[in-house]
Each structure stands twice: as structure tokens, then as C-alpha cells.
Amino acid sequence: MTTFVLATHNAHKVEELRRILGERLGPHELVGYDGPEPVEDGDTFEANALIKARAANAHTGLPAIADDSGIAVVALGGAPGIHSARYAGTRDDVDNYTRLLAELDGVADRAAEFVCAAALVDGDTELAVRGVWPGEVLTAPSGAHGFGYDPVFRPEGLEVSSAELTPDEKNAVSHRARAFGALVERLRELYG
Secondary structure, three states: OOEEEEOOOOHHHHHHHHHHHHHHHOOOEEEOOOOOOOOOOOOOHHHHHHHHHHHHHHHHOOOEEEEEEEEEEHHHOOOEHHHHHHOOOOOOHHHHHHHHHHHOOOOOOOEEEEEEEEEEEEOOEEEEEEEEEEEEEOOOOOOOOOOOOHHHEEEOOOOOOHHHOOHHHHHHHOHHHHHHHHHHHHHHHHHO
């Protein structure tokens, strides 16, 4: 059995990743990370996920799993993208999606996608994979589940926001589920 460190200080992500990875990963252990937060200065989701995983691996000596995720809106040229968590200048979810809604006021094309890059770093072994969840930005928040931009994102093919999905429903189809599903396949190859 291998112990992996989840390279995030975000309690919501730790909970979500444990749900997503738990059954898929099998008898491996997932532990939280309490080390220093690195500067995320990459220019892609993959680069930032690898930065976080490298820092956690260096700090703990354990294989580190990290992600970087956000929402990319077509009408905004892919913004907020890698800047999603600090889009409003704060780390507050409501501030971030309120700014997004204001910028899209009156915009007809509200196409967007949630993007997640999942990464593993274990010494010299580094890999990153991407998951995408297409949909659109709503005109107002709806739903009480999830976090981040979930209340203003309606996944393609659904009539509800991602914040109206139960955690299990979301974790079966989200961008994180897609990215970490692909990562688990690679982890099985490396760790059994």
C-alpha cells in the first residue's frame, strides 16, 4: 500500500478528492498536506498542478497528488482560467462568481468549461492529465452544494447548476472526476 499526499490546503478539495479517488484508487492511503504553499506562477493548469505536487513531494517525501482547476469562459477569451481562485482579487467564492456574472451581463454566448489538471510527482516521476466539463455560465447563482463557481455553472446536458448536484452526482461526472479518473489509470500502472 502506498501513501499519497494530497497537495492542497483547500478542505473542500481534500474531501472531494478523497471521494473521487477513494474507490477508484483501491487500498492506497490519502493524507492531507500541511506544508508551505508554493507560488503558483505557471501559465497552464498543468504547470500549476505540477508546482503544487513538487512542493508537497519535496516537503513530505511522499508521492504527491495535486490539481489545478478553474472555469474558462469563451466570451472572455478563456478567463478567468488559471486565475479562477483569485479572480475578484480575493479568495472568496461569492466575490469571484459575482465578478464573473457582472462581466457577462448582457452577453448572449455564455459557453464555458470547468478544467482540471491532475498531477503526480514522486521523485523524478512527473505526470499531468487534464479533464474538461463543458457547460455554460448561468445568469444567477443556484444551488447549495459544491464550492467555487458551482452555483453559476450549468453542465452540458443538465438543467441544473453543478451546485444543485449531490456530491456523489458531481463527483461521477465533473472535470475533477475526469482528470483524476485518467490519473488513477496511470497510478495503477506505477503503484499497482
